[in-house]
Amino acid sequence: MKKMVANTLAYIALFAMAFSLAYASDPSPLQDFCVAVNDTNAAVFVNGKFCQDPKLATPNDFSFSGLRLPGNTSNQLGSMVTPASVAQIPGLNTLGVSLARVDYAPYGLNPPHTHPRATEILTVLEGTLYVGFVTSNPDNRLISKVLYKGDVFVFPQGLIHFQLNVGTTNAVAIASLSSQNPGVITIARAVFGSKPAISVDVLTKAFQLDKDVVANLQSKFWTDNHTY
Template sequence: MVISTQVLFLSFLALTCSIGLASDPSPLQDFCVADPNNPVKLNGIVCKDPKLVEAKDFFRSGLHVPGDTNNSAGSQITPASIVQIPGLNTLGISLARLDFAPNSIVTPHTHPRATEILTLLEGTLLVGFVTSNPENRLITKTLNKGDVFVFPIGLIHFHQNIAHRPAVAIVAFSSQNPGIVTIENSVFGSKPDIPTNILAKAFQTNPAIIANIQSKFLR
């Protein structure tokens, strides 16, 4: 009985520790400016020599410039992540500017490594996310200028400009590299294609319809 209790306790500790580490690790120094040219590969990016660090490593300009929304979705993401700001490396945060043409969308997607918090600067957006199985509950909210909304890590979510004028938002992430999985591209635009009979069964339709949808995505 004692051994069983100890095993159960150790298993609990292992589980709680793994949950605690399920995010960007805490930094162990003042900063670790990313050195993208370093050939060493690891979970993150190797630090630049601190003696070579400059103010520009922590700086990005241009977020006041509207993004080009002349695309099929009518929206544009302008990132301020580790690629644009190397000094974000190991700090566990990043952000982006979102621009929306009138009546446009950011299609359903997930961020596998980050929670997202959105602040609407101009316009009106309909936003929402879907909870996990089996509930699959849709939680939505109409946002106006100055409103804030949170999208929990890993959940499918979307943004839609429901007004006849442009909208602008700033989004922040709890990771230096939140990642993005757009649902339509992952399902219908994979390389190579997911077999049509699998998707037809999943979406309760026929393979010809699936093949037609897949043909619309660039390879």
């Protein structure tokens, strides 16, 4: 009898845990769509944006032509990310997906960065890319691969990842992301280009560098190739 009770309690605990995990993510939308608008007088606030009356929706609310043209890669990194997120497509609001076009000059780099709110799946349209991500502590294992036209690679949510064009011609990729607003944290820019600057004492100890080296890194112009 005691064993039966113990087993029953264990099942109840597991069910409760599974139930709580199932509701740990964002709730599902309760309408077909929620076109984001800035008019607070005629809208309902949902998931960070105001919703337009669905009867007023048009095809333009669900389309974006900005990925037709290549991004300007004439910067220090030799790459440019052009997003198609809720800021560009109001109809994406509450739907939990977005896209980005990434252009790379020869040997151009999309530097180590993270998306705090999204997993990314990258598809190479043209060129050859060396890509990878680093697993979390304590292993910090690099998982990397060279991709060719038509290849796909996944970067798990929140993990540091990068892409480098290892070819002699331009490369293009499309990134699909599991958030309408994935966000981006470019590691070098965030650490050495924060405003106000992180204390030199913090960075010298964290990176085991001389203060002059840290000061030099903080004085650099850190290119932002993401327009999220």
